[in-house]
Amino acid sequence: MKLLLTSGGVSNRTIRDALVDMLGRPIAESTALCIPTAMYGVLPGTAVMTWRQIAGQTPTPLVELGWKSVGMLELTALPSIDRENWIPLVQETDALLVCGGDVLYLHHWMRESGLADLFPSLSETVYVGLSAGSMVMAPHVGQEFVGWKPAAGGDSGLGLVDFSIFPHLDNAECPDNTMADAERWAERIPVPGYAVDDDTAITVVDGAVEVVSEGHWKLFDR
Numbered sequence: 001m002k003l004l005l006t007s008g009g010v011s012n013r014t015i016r017d018a019l020v021d022m023l024g025r026p027i028a029e030s031t032a033l034c035i036p037t038a039m040y041g042v043l044p045g046t047a048v049m050t051w052r053q054i055a056g057q058t059p060t061p062l063v064e065l066g067w068k069s070v071g072m073l074e075l076t077a078l079p080s081i082d083r084e085n086w087i088p089l090v091q092e093t094d095a096l097l098v099c100g101g102d103v104l105y106l107h108h109w110m111r112e113s114g115l116a117d118l119f120p121s122l123s124e125t126v127y128v129g130l131s132a133g134s135m136v137m138a139p140h141v142g143q144e145f146v147g148w149k150p151a152a153g154g155d156s157g158l159g160l161v162d163f164s165i166f167p168h169l170d171n172a173e174c175p176d177n178t179m180a181d182a183e184r185w186a187e188r189i190p191v192p193g194y195a196v197d198d199d200t201a202i203t204v205v206d207g208a209v210e211v212v213s214e215g216h217w218k219l220f221d222r
Contacts, residue, residue, distance in 0.1 A: 003126075003203065005134035009059075013214075022205065034053075042102050075109040104155070182218065193219075
């Protein structure tokens with residue numbers, strides 16, 4: 001897949017232009033599936049927050065970009081549905097819009113649903129992650145971001161990229177996401193890490209990693 005890993009969604013023109021480049025066509029000619037599953041792993045209030053994200057009523061733009069069509073794919077439902085009823089839909093969709101929430105809960109259901117097994121075959125699909133939807137691609141998320149706990153423990157993500165992501169850098173609504181917090185996080189993860197604010201994204205295309213930003217970010221290399 002082509003990855004657009006954001007902290008705050010498609011929040012500015014630079015990130016939007018990167019998305020269009022990855023799609024290879026205008027957003028208005030592209031189809032998308034919104035995956036809200038990660039939001040169900042967080043605290044009470046999730047139902048309202050999830051509806052607002054799907055309805056495009058949050059400050060983290062994903063679904064409201066002017067897509068040709070947008071559907072919803074709920075990962076927790078997929079194990080009860082025949083695979084032939086949803087796999088073709090994923091394969092034919094131009095972009096997967098993966099919402100934020102609890103990253104390990106999302107990781108669990110990506111595996112449990114079988115969606116993660118499809119990723120290697122989706123060579124032309126653009127994966128657009130928001131916060132946890134971006135972090136899940138990493139080998140590790142860091143103990144700071146462990147909320148919902150998998151039965152096996154740990155902080156492992158999918159490992160489809162070789163770096164980790166610290167989102168919402170210096171966001172006033174996230175008081176534990178300062179640069180000092182990011183530095184402590186980076187000291188404990190065994191891979192390089194990017195601390196990114198909500199106006200920054202990371203693209204990964206054919207293994208090439210690039211930061212696109214109208215904000216601020218920092219790479220903690222190894």
